[in-house]
Amino acid sequence: MKLAKLLGCLLALGALTARAQSPVAAPAAPPAPTATLLRPAAVFDGQDLHPGWAVLVADGKIVAAGPAAQLGAPARARVLELPGLTLLPGLIEGHSHLLLHPYNETPWDDQVLKEPLALRVARATVHAQRTLLAGFTTARDLGTEGAGYADVGLKRAIDEGIIPGPRLLVATRALVATGSYGPRLAAVDDLPQGAQEADGVDGIIKAVREQIGGGADVVKVYADYRWGPGGTAAPTFSQEELTLIVQTARSTGRGVVAHASTAEGMRRAVLAGVETIEHGDAGTPEVFRLMKQRGVALCPTVAATDAISQYRGWKRGQGPAPERVLAKHRAVAAAVQAGVALAIGGDVGVFPHGDNARELELLVNDYGLAPQQVLRAATAGNAQIFHLADRGRIAPGLLADLVAVAGDPTRQVEALRQVRLVMKGGVLYQQP
Numbered sequence: 001m002k003l004a005k006l007l008g009c010l011l012a013l014g015a016l017t018a019r020a021q022s023p024v025a026a027p028a029a030p031p032a033p034t035a036t037l038l039r040p041a042a043v044f045d046g047q048d049l050h051p052g053w054a055v056l057v058a059d060g061k062i063v064a065a066g067p068a069a070q071l072g073a074p075a076r077a078r079v080l081e082l083p084g085l086t087l088l089p090g091l092i093e094g095h096s097h098l099l100l101h102p103y104n105e106t107p108w109d110d111q112v113l114k115e116p117l118a119l120r121v122a123r124a125t126v127h128a129q130r131t132l133l134a135g136f137t138t139a140r141d142l143g144t145e146g147a148g149y150a151d152v153g154l155k156r157a158i159d160e161g162i163i164p165g166p167r168l169l170v171a172t173r174a175l176v177a178t179g180s181y182g183p184r185l186a187a188v189d190d191l192p193q194g195a196q197e198a199d200g201v202d203g204i205i206k207a208v209r210e211q212i213g214g215g216a217d218v219v220k221v222y223a224d225y226r227w228g229p230g231g232t233a234a235p236t237f238s239q240e241e242l243t244l245i246v247q248t249a250r251s252t253g254r255g256v257v258a259h260a261s262t263a264e265g266m267r268r269a270v271l272a273g274v275e276t277i278e279h280g281d282a283g284t285p286e287v288f289r290l291m292k293q294r295g296v297a298l299c300p301t302v303a304a305t306d307a308i309s310q311y312r313g314w315k316r317g318q319g320p321a322p323e324r325v326l327a328k329h330r331a332v333a334a335a336v337q338a339g340v341a342l343a344i345g346g347d348v349g350v351f352p353h354g355d356n357a358r359e360l361e362l363l364v365n366d367y368g369l370a371p372q373q374v375l376r377a378a379t380a381g382n383a384q385i386f387h388l389a390d391r392g393r394i395a396p397g398l399l400a401d402l403v404a405v406a407g408d409p410t411r412q413v414e415a416l417r418q419v420r421l422v423m424k425g426g427v428l429y430q431q432p
């Protein structure tokens, strides 16, 4: 573990300990600050960069943001001078799997089949902390991959302050059509699967309700997968089944996200009314036009494609890019061309948690998006797509989920690696 990371962990621990101890502080102790004034070099508010702005925080929320000269510190406020830093809304990870760790460490099949649940949860607590300290104060976690409802317990442990981590939107087990998912080992019946199998009207309604009852904030469905002999990606659920999944979830106020990489799987999911398509590798201009019409966002997960290609032997910058990388480039270009909104999420877990910024870096450096465009998408954009009206921007009344990085991330995406301060709900988990 790098020294900086270790220090970050200790600081996070300190933040928690301080909070846990505060109720028993001696009565003679000086009163705690009632507010915090943050004075960075500039503020990125989720839309634009404002040099010379400051932000006032109290009771876990943003009270004011504006030119520093106009923002006085109230009595007893703590003032944090942050020279050279840009303050931005806490980043929102759009696609993670906290219960997974990189496949080049342990293949996915072995994680699902051989790792005890307690081991997976123990790892996940560390993953949650790394995610937070990387500046991602919210994460949409899209499936436990065989770890049942462990994400719901993880979320509760974070919310109760037992472990540091991002605010979570969880999908629990995720839904797959029978026979379409993994692990698949020849001639083994009743093998535990990485998601819940469900089919037909009764089966689907029951499974969606079970997951919601178990704590799902969003329902994830695999609209296609590499299945059958040869493992060719093909649609799984019928149009009727997908529509029923969306209707059942929506009647409880929850949205559905679809894993889909074939054009037909994407098309069915979009027609069913899902809110985001994950991956989208073989999306055609027609499908992306349909997504634009229906207001469905694409979460391209370019970092996972990049990582898997490297695990299979591709050396970046050496030799031609593999077909799956080229396909991803075509898909992202077609989606942008059609005006489809991009959700930002890397499928973290395929590659290390805490390395979440990889998705943003690749979108800028390999896919040609502007740093500011990607930064907007990973803050205000993700918040809008995920219906999180209380975060994603720096504005009065929103949650005090804030991150400060060295440099200007609206010009240099690499600045996102230089996290110096992490605040969630007004609590500091890391500070200069």
Ligand SMILES: [Zn+2]
Binding pocket: 095, 096, 097, 142, 347
């Ligand atoms: Zn995923």
